Amino acid sequence: xxxxxxxxxxxxxLVFAVxxxxxxxxxxxxxxxxxxxxxFEGFTLDYYREVIQDTRLIIIVINTLVIALLSSAIxxxxxxxxxxxxxxxxxxxxxxxxxxxxxxLIVSPDVIIGASFLILFTIVGIKLGFVSVLxxxxxxxxxxxVLMILPHLQDMxxxxxxxxxxxxxxxxxVLTKVILPIIKPGIFSGFFMALTYSLDDFxxxxxxxxxxxxxxxxxxxxxxxxxxxxxxxxxxTMIFLFTxxxxxxxxxxxxxxxxxxIAEPVAEVGVPR
Amino acid sequence: MKQLVxxxxxxxxxxxxxxxxxxxxxxxxxxxxxxTLTIYNWGDYIEPELLKEFxxxxxxxxxxxxxxxNEAMLTKVEQGGTTFDVVIPSxxxxxxxxxxxxxxxxxxxxxxxxxxxxxxxxxLSFDPGxxxxxxxxxxxxxxxxxxxxxxxxxxDSWDSLWDSRLKNNILLVDGAREVMxxxxxxLHYSVNDQNEAHLQAALTxxxxxxxxxxAIVGDEIKMLLANEEAAVGIVWSGxxxxxxxxxxxxxxxxxxxxxxxxxxxxxxxxxxANVDGAHQFIxxxxxxxxxxxxxxxxxxxxxxxxxxxxxxxxxxxxxRFYPPASLTDRLEVYDNxxxxxxxxxxxxxxxxxxxx
Amino acid sequence: MKNKGRxxxxxxxxxxIALFVIAPVLLIIYYSLFDLDxxxxxxxxxxxxxxxxxxxxxNSFWYAFLITAFSLLIAYPAAYLLTRTKHKQLWLLLxxxxxxxxxLLKTYAFIGxxxxxxxxxxxxxxxxxxxxQILFTGFSFVFVSVYIFIPFMILxxxxxxxxLxxxxxxxxxxxxxxxxxTFRxxxFPLTISGVRSxxxxxxIPALSLFMITRLIAGSQVITLGTAIEQHFLVTxxxxxxxxxxxxxxxxxxxxxxxxxxxxxxVQK
Numbered sequence: 068x069x070x071x072x073x074x075x076x077x078x079x080x081l082v083f084a085v086x087x088x089x090x091x092x093x094x095x096x097x098x099x100x101x102x103x104x105x106x107f108e109g110f111t112l113d114y115y116r117e118v119i120q121d122t123r124l125i126i127i128v129i130n131t132l133v134i135a136l137l138s139s140a141i142x143x144x145x146x147x148x149x150x151x152x153x154x155x156x157x158x159x160x161x162x163x164x165x166x167x168x169x170x171x172l173i174v175s176p177d178v179i180i181g182a183s184f185l186i187l188f189t190i191v192g193i194k195l196g197f198v199s200v201l202x203x204x205x206x207x208x209x210x211x212x213v214l215m216i217l218p219h220l221q222d223m224x225x226x227x228x229x230x231x232x233x234x235x236x237x238x239x240x241v242l243t244k245v246i247l248p249i250i251k252p253g254i255f256s257g258f259f260m261a262l263t264y265s266l267d268d269f270x271x272x273x274x275x276x277x278x279x280x281x282x283x284x285x286x287x288x289x290x291x292x293x294x295x296x297x298x299x300x301x302x303x304t305m306i307f308l309f310t311x312x313x314x315x316x317x318x319x320x321x322x323x324x325x326x327x328x329i330a331e332p333v334a335e336v337g338v339p340r
Numbered sequence: 341m342k343q344l345v346x347x348x349x350x351x352x353x354x355x356x357x358x359x360x361x362x363x364x365x366x367x368x369x370x371x372x373x374x375x376t377l378t379i380y381n382w383g384d385y386i387e388p389e390l391l392k393e394f395x396x397x398x399x400x401x402x403x404x405x406x407x408x409x410n411e412a413m414l415t416k417v418e419q420g421g422t423t424f425d426v427v428i429p430s431x432x433x434x435x436x437x438x439x440x441x442x443x444x445x446x447x448x449x450x451x452x453x454x455x456x457x458x459x460x461x462x463x464l465s466f467d468p469g470x471x472x473x474x475x476x477x478x479x480x481x482x483x484x485x486x487x488x489x490x491x492x493x494x495x496d497s498w499d500s501l502w503d504s505r506l507k508n509n510i511l512l513v514d515g516a517r518e519v520m521x522x523x524x525x526x527l528h529y530s531v532n533d534q535n536e537a538h539l540q541a542a543l544t545x546x547x548x549x550x551x552x553x554x555a556i557v558g559d560e561i562k563m564l565l566a567n568e569e570a571a572v573g574i575v576w577s578g579x580x581x582x583x584x585x586x587x588x589x590x591x592x593x594x595x596x597x598x599x600x601x602x603x604x605x606x607x608x609x610x611x612x613a614n615v616d617g618a619h620q621f622i623x624x625x626x627x628x629x630x631x632x633x634x635x636x637x638x639x640x641x642x643x644x645x646x647x648x649x650x651x652x653x654x655x656x657x658x659x660r661f662y663p664p665a666s667l668t669d670r671l672e673v674y675d676n677x678x679x680x681x682x683x684x685x686x687x688x689x690x691x692x693x694x695x696x
Numbered sequence: 697m698k699n700k701g702r703x704x705x706x707x708x709x710x711x712x713i714a715l716f717v718i719a720p721v722l723l724i725i726y727y728s729l730f731d732l733d734x735x736x737x738x739x740x741x742x743x744x745x746x747x748x749x750x751x752x753x754x755n756s757f758w759y760a761f762l763i764t765a766f767s768l769l770i771a772y773p774a775a776y777l778l779t780r781t782k783h784k785q786l787w788l789l790l791x792x793x794x795x796x797x798x799x800l801l802k803t804y805a806f807i808g809x810x811x812x813x814x815x816x817x818x819x820x821x822x823x824x825x826x827x828x829q830i831l832f833t834g835f836s837f838v839f840v841s842v843y844i845f846i847p848f849m850i851l852x853x854x855x856x857x858x859x860l861x862x863x864x865x866x867x868x869x870x871x872x873x874x875x876x877x878t879f880r881x882x883x884f885p886l887t888i889s890g891v892r893s894x895x896x897x898x899x900i901p902a903l904s905l906f907m908i909t910r911l912i913a914g915s916q917v918i919t920l921g922t923a924i925e926q927h928f929l930v931t932x933x934x935x936x937x938x939x940x941x942x943x944x945x946x947x948x949x950x951x952x953x954x955x956x957x958x959x960x961x962v963q964k
Contacts, residue, residue, distance in 0.1 A: 075777045082774045086794045089805035103586050104808050105567050129362040136355040149709035167949040171717050174948040176904045176921045178928045179941050183720035195422040206716035214897050218889035243341050256851045263795040277422025279403035289383030289406035291559040318786045411929040555832040555914020679732045686931045
């Protein structure tokens, strides 16, 4: 048993090592005075200074965060509804078609989504900028969130909702007291994956943005021809450390608070189950 | 349920707080004012201090927006929905924009500094008489090589790339015009050749290059060559300068059969909102001290003659990046081949890639 | 649940489908019917059935399959072990966290790591294996793709495993089932919905991967995603690009019907 434990720990350590390897690589070279991502010459904080002094870059980071948080939240709401809609559909054929429609945006390459959204927005007459970027991010984040929520709904025993209804619960109560708590882990997974999609998107944002509005991905990709400077590494390092601090700090804070109060702490921690 | 609602509210509050912060910073920087000028350019392709300098000199606030490829930029300008006052596309994109009537003619009387531009780089086929565009940076396409790894080979001719000693040691840039142009040049045809027999001959010749080609890559070619992943690369001179800046072992040469010379020019798109400011900006960028400072930051070759004199001699006298007229006269710009021919070039290039 | 017609809360989702799915798809189909000169034609569709595109389709499929298979193989045990750790939610979040760092930067890091003089080759040197060509191979392409998609696989599987009733496992053991039998007959079937949703979240986007085909595979791998990218951006042949996209969407729909169909008895 002991051996088995060691082995499984080793496996997880390996998975985490691979997941974080490129990030540590980036972070390491953000201190390189040599200016490149190979051959570490000497330690410097110049790139960090550069980032802090670059107001334009900081505004872009703020834009990116705003769009990511808002769009993921809205997309998750729509996705909850969407998953319910798919679940409610009786006939298998209708269900599959709905699911296929849901997945169109995942399978379409970003350029196509971006170009067609751009055409759409200019036809409707939406001014390109914050609103158009937000709408697009909501749009392409919905399907992945649906995919994360759906299995929880499908695994839910139908007798559960029936029982609740027999006991006289209103539709609203069934939704808020029975269904939502059960699919909560899916909702959180959906939100986090939507966040990933939003933070990573370059092509769609590029097409639908305008009037000086920019996000970090667009900025980084457009620097590729000139060569991405290490100040971007420095910026990523700061964002990464900040997020980790936030996540770990928040986790242990809530854990301690709840330990004092309830026996089952995990249920109330704001992370996916 | 309560937890879901709470989390959702927390996210909304965080987002709005950030939004407020962003708006505050924007207004502090003056980005939300009325007297603004939107510049659409490659990322990190201008000395940022110059933008500040321009702002204090004219009182105009500059909004700097970026693109990562000419084609993507074209789609944006074509589709509209947002205004750009100055755009910096490459030569063939300018020809296309001109054809599609996306550009405003420049008022040369508002650009007195235009006299600074070397006459070699004026009045080229993509914009006769410089009616719509003014050169920003220029360069060539050539071979960058690592003498340590190629052991005494010379690269004065494109044909040297076919040498079997370079097996699996060449990096190509992922561009149909560049790679096909290289093959056409090596056969002593023009980079703009449209003769089907010549094109097929070029493809046949390219397929023979396959064993030597290690990979066909994009902008990351700079990083790969600087890291010595391969001995030889076909690159734009601007990239070559950056690579050699990182790794001084490498050397760059433009083969004598001829090659391409390229330009990034400043233009004013038809949808511009601040045409006057756009002219002011272009004229500002043509000033010798400004152009010199910019060239120093970006590292590409400037077409500005007095600016060149302000640059250190080791830069301005480097014939690899500032070749004499005898060489530049042999180089050609890419003509606008029309959609059909361009598609054909790409098709041939795709065949070459799939053949690998 | 009986339909009482009070389903107005579904409106946002259907609105989303109409505006951001159906409208763009119609637009794509419309564009696919025009050639370069703007003439109405079905040439693009005929063109798709040439060896070049068929080979690309096959390529895309093969790699998407490989990527999905390896993701599953690595993600399932990882998800399983995660459910057994202390602070499991924290660990799960830490699995997602790397996806928030820009992909282009991570890809650059991989170029460095896999490079001739990168840490991996240094390690090989240490082992006396000598320098290996890792970049620009099918292996590195699959590796980086799996890297990108692995959180999308772990998350749904983890959720499914979390919901697993532990008493079922005890019951299975009490009935004398071996570890493997328990897994095969109890655990895996009960988490199949998570596995399916993970496979969808990986396989579908993997079909249209494009950027890393050039960065990591050095254009040795050419997929339908690359072709669309080229047509939209380089040749500006939106007709052909849209046609490839139409096929991509059709293939995805077919895949959905095939995998969705195997689910027995849609709940009543």
